[in-house]
Amino acid sequence: MIGEKMIAQVIVDVAAxxxxxxxEYNIPTALTDVTVGSRVVVPFGRRKVQGFVVGITDKTEYxxxxxxxxxxxxxxxxxxPELVELSAILAKKIFSYRIxxxxxxxxxxMKANYRKILTPIDKATAQLDLFSxxxxxxxxxxxxKKIVQIKKLIKTNKAKIEYLVxxxxxxxxxxxxxxxxxxxxxxxxxxxxxxxxxxxLALITDLIDNIASYPKTGKELQEQLHLxxxxxxxxxxxxxLKRTKKxxxxxxxxxxxxxxxxxxIVLNKDQENALNEINKAITAKKAQPFLLExxxxxxxxxxxxxxxxxxxxxxxxxxxxxxxxxxxPQMVEQVKARFGSSVAVLHSGLSTxxxxxxxxxxxxxxxxxxxxxxxxxxxxxxxxxxxxxxEEHESSYKQEDNPRYHARDVALLRxxxxxxxxxxxxxxxxxxxxxxxxxxxxxxxxxxxxxNKKALPxxxxxxxxxxxxxxxxxxxxxxxxxxxxxxxxxxxxxILLLNRRGFANFMLCRSCGYVMQCPNCDISLTMHKDTGxxxxxxxxHKEPIxxxxxxCGETKIRFLGTGTQKxxxxxxxxxxxxxxxxxxxxxTRRKGSYKKILDQFGEGKADILLGTQxxxxxxxxxxxxxxxxxxxxxxxxVPDYNASEKTFDLLTQVSGRAGRADKKGEVMIQTYNPEHYxxxxxxxxxxxxxxxxxxVVRHQGNYPPFFYTILISIASKNExxxxxxxxxxxxxxxxxxxxxxxxxxxxxxSIAKIKNQYFYQILVKYKKEDKLIPILHELQDExxxxxxxxxxxxxxxxxERII
DNA sequence: AGCACGCCGACT
DNA sequence: GTCGGCGTGCTC
Numbered sequence: 001m002i003g004e005k006m007i008a009q010v011i012v013d014v015a016a017x018x019x020x021x022x023x024e025y026n027i028p029t030a031l032t033d034v035t036v037g038s039r040v041v042v043p044f045g046r047r048k049v050q051g052f053v054v055g056i057t058d059k060t061e062y063x064x065x066x067x068x069x070x071x072x073x074x075x076x077x078x079x080x081p082e083l084v085e086l087s088a089i090l091a092k093k094i095f096s097y098r099i100x101x102x103x104x105x106x107x108x109x110m111k112a113n114y115r116k117i118l119t120p121i122d123k124a125t126a127q128l129d130l131f132s133x134x135x136x137x138x139x140x141x142x143x144x145k146k147i148v149q150i151k152k153l154i155k156t157n158k159a160k161i162e163y164l165v166x167x168x169x170x171x172x173x174x175x176x177x178x179x180x181x182x183x184x185x186x187x188x189x190x191x192x193x194x195x196x197x198x199x200x201l202a203l204i205t206d207l208i209d210n211i212a213s214y215p216k217t218g219k220e221l222q223e224q225l226h227l228x229x230x231x232x233x234x235x236x237x238x239x240x241l242k243r244t245k246k247x248x249x250x251x252x253x254x255x256x257x258x259x260x261x262x263x264x265i266v267l268n269k270d271q272e273n274a275l276n277e278i279n280k281a282i283t284a285k286k287a288q289p290f291l292l293e294x295x296x297x298x299x300x301x302x303x304x305x306x307x308x309x310x311x312x313x314x315x316x317x318x319x320x321x322x323x324x325x326x327x328x329p330q331m332v333e334q335v336k337a338r339f340g341s342s343v344a345v346l347h348s349g350l351s352t353x354x355x356x357x358x359x360x361x362x363x364x365x366x367x368x369x370x371x372x373x374x375x376x377x378x379x380x381x382x383x384x385x386x387x388x389x390x391e392e393h394e395s396s397y398k399q400e401d402n403p404r405y406h407a408r409d410v411a412l413l414r415x416x417x418x419x420x421x422x423x424x425x426x427x428x429x430x431x432x433x434x435x436x437x438x439x440x441x442x443x444x445x446x447x448x449x450x451x452n453k454k455a456l457p458x459x460x461x462x463x464x465x466x467x468x469x470x471x472x473x474x475x476x477x478x479x480x481x482x483x484x485x486x487x488x489x490x491x492x493x494x495i496l497l498l499n500r501r502g503f504a505n506f507m508l509c510r511s512c513g514y515v516m517q518c519p520n521c522d523i524s525l526t527m528h529k530d531t532g533x534x535x536x537x538x539x540x541h542k543e544p545i546x547x548x549x550x551x552c553g554e555t556k557i558r559f560l561g562t563g564t565q566k567x568x569x570x571x572x573x574x575x576x577x578x579x580x581x582x583x584x585x586x587x588t589r590r591k592g593s594y595k596k597i598l599d600q601f602g603e604g605k606a607d608i609l610l611g612t613q614x615x616x617x618x619x620x621x622x623x624x625x626x627x628x629x630x631x632x633x634x635x636x637x638v639p640d641y642n643a644s645e646k647t648f649d650l651l652t653q654v655s656g657r658a659g660r661a662d663k664k665g666e667v668m669i670q671t672y673n674p675e676h677y678x679x680x681x682x683x684x685x686x687x688x689x690x691x692x693x694x695x696v697v698r699h700q701g702n703y704p705p706f707f708y709t710i711l712i713s714i715a716s717k718n719e720x721x722x723x724x725x726x727x728x729x730x731x732x733x734x735x736x737x738x739x740x741x742x743x744x745x746x747x748x749x750s751i752a753k754i755k756n757q758y759f760y761q762i763l764v765k766y767k768k769e770d771k772l773i774p775i776l777h778e779l780q781d782e783x784x785x786x787x788x789x790x791x792x793x794x795x796x797x798x799x800e801r802i803i
Numbered sequence: 804a805g806c807a808c809g810c811c812g813a814c815t
Numbered sequence: 816g817t818c819g820g821c822g823t824g825c826t827c
Contacts, residue, residue: 007827009827010827012826012827013804014804014805014826015804016804016805018804018824018825018826019804019825019826022827023826023827024827025827026827042827043826043827044805044826044827045805045806045807045825045826046805046806046807046826047805047806047826049804049805049826060827062827064827065827066827067827788822
């Protein structure tokens with residue numbers, strides 16, 4: 001190829017329908033390291049933008065004159081050819097721009113910063129007060145007079161705009177020192193030193209005695225020899241030491257304690273069988289999806305860890321996804337204890353710097369095992385031999401905003417590329433996955449016994465329609481309160497679930513019936529007693545708690561709909577001696593507070609852990625013998641087709657928190673719907689019956705997994721405009737799609753207004769519809785045009801939530 | 804998405 | 816006459 005003109009195909013960093021395609025550039029001969037996956041800077045119109053090379057070619061269809069690539073940003077291309085290819089496949093599937101997907105594959109710091117700088121052309125201009133010696137950042141100029149002046153300068157050709165592309169990513173570097181002279185020279189230096197040069201003496205002595213331990217970092221030298229940086233600087237100047245820069249990594253696992261984790265656990269028969277099947281697929285390099293269905297406590301994690309071991313033993317790497325919420329130190333410790341420094345962790349708790357460093361370790365092949373939340377599915381791991389998705393039913397694997405990808409789908413695509421198995425694990429698999437296992441698309445593996453041989457906890461339903469309440473409120477039954485007291489007396493611990501934060505759900509005036517609403521959203525304001533505010537959980541609007549009705553002025557106002565804060569207060573009154581930890585979004589907002597609360601509970605510093613659904617998953621506290629669900633109905637009342645599934649999952653998962661060690665566990669579920677099948681079957685932890693029953697319901701309702709779904713949302717501040725355009729879209733769909741396809745809506749979404757925008761939705765349910773994808777891409781085209789009129793269109797392929 | 808070009812109404 | 820409002824079209 002030498003001597004031939006090479007051309008780079010680039011996806012530019014301009015997220016728009018019109019620019020969502022390849023632009024071609026000449027590769028100047030000076031740039032030798034341009035390959036597929038390179039991050040580059042290119043001229044684009046008048047500007048410079050970042051872009052990614054997705055192809056290299058030697059011929060072009062382009063009629064104009066190609067421009068040259070300007071810069072290759074990184075020494076190593078950040079994207080692998082696999083990820084470049086994956087971005088193209090995904091873009092078509094999820095109605096997202098390719099550049100948006102490429103950017104989500106990379107750490108946030110790799111997104112470019114753009115600046116416009118005004119620079120004077122002649123000396124006289126440079127002397128103007130405006131510049132005061134410095135170039136001007138045009139994005140920061142707000143003074144109108146200055147803007148006028150600047151425009152004039154540009155027009156008269158006295159100043160010009162320079163477009164800059166900045167790289168935010170900063171590598172952490174430290175200084176490394178090594179001997180600069182032969183070993184025999186240092187004793188000579190030692191004798192020539194003045195007696196009071198204690199620090200220099202210490203350094204030279206160390207160089208004589210421990211020369212083999214060099215090179216040392218500045219930090220090490222300073223700590224070991226109690227030196228300061230001035231001494232090191234001198235030593236370099238005198239030629240004793242040579243100083244170089246070395247890149248280091250910020251290590252998020254530095255504090256993780258790995259001592260107390262058991263390393264070798266004997267698998268039971270079920271686990272052994274499952275592992276064998278997975279291992280076979282690893283060895284055979286087969287892109288086989290497995291559904292690992294196992295009751296809570298059946299030891300799925302052990303199977304994962306053994307399978308990872310197998311992958312590593314076969315000289316291949318492993319990727320393990322867990323829901324953000326269960327990416328607890330407990331979990332990380334387990335993995336780290338097995339695989340040590342070959343583990344990299346990616347999750348939202350890391351600082352951007354830590355995240356970047358972990359990511360680079362993976363990219364360079366320095367990590368063999370990656371554990372992370374949703375976005376870790378894009379980890380630049382090569383030679384993957386195994387992908388694990390724990391708690392595969394979790395809806396957090398679906399990203400709720402653009403790009404709306406599902407980590408499970410991405411994992412399946414990657415497994416095909418790498419020819420490796422995917423293990424989807426859950427106690428309550430998603431109906432979609434379970435159905436695929438039924439059809440034989442996935443291989444079903446079952447763990448039927450709890451690893452510790454303990455019986456599942458006994459679950460009791462408390463029918464709130466016929467029950468005596470404690471303490472004059474209508475939240476806690478006497479039965480539940482008595483049980484809590486009994487456990488506390490035995491020095492055992494209790495977990496209480498209430499899937500609603502705040503103090504009270506809404507404020508009602510008994511005099512005029514007024515309910516206090518959010519001015520921006522179509523939803524009632526939640527009362528937060530601790531902050532003294534009425535808060536909107538959708539847009540964050542806050543206002544003080546009223547003392548009288550804002551409408552009629554009467555003081556007969558009531559706060560209804562119990563949240564975690566209120567239950568906390570009631571419990572303190574009913575069981576004054578109890579110590580309660582509350583865990584919800586409000587108490588875990590600060591970094592590290594999540595871990596802090598769990599640590600306190602684990603150390604037995606509290607009797608009751610009261611929280612929203614974030615306490616339902618994955619927690620493992622041996623002393624917890626009672627789990628109470630204060631209201632099982634909250635998640636049933638959601639108007640989503642999968643409300644039953646979510647309820648069943650939540651109840652089953654939270655029940656699994658009870659009795660994880662030697663002590664027997666008990667669960668009490670309070671509900672107004674004790675006859676509902678999701679609740680009944682959760683009582684028996686009977687996933688199989690739930691699956692059968694729910695499949696019938698879904699079949700009757702023409703819902704997934706029998707139909708594919710696409711949700712089109714149209715939002716605008718102008719309600720009529722949103723509704724009108726929604727009907728236009730519907731008409732278009734009706735004209736072009738054929739009979740078995742079902743088009744529902746448009747209807748206002750169940751919360752019709754969020755952040756001052758009205759939402760109208762159309763749900764398309766289809767089995768086979770070739771035209772749909774092109775039609776939706778057309779719609780996306782149109783969406784961009786009408787965006788200026790304040791109309792937003794969102795397309796969600798396989799939505800998890802239909803609000 | 805930006806940015807420029809161009810066309811039209813409203814001002815020094 | 817010029818300024819600046821926004822609609823339209825292009826970026827290798």
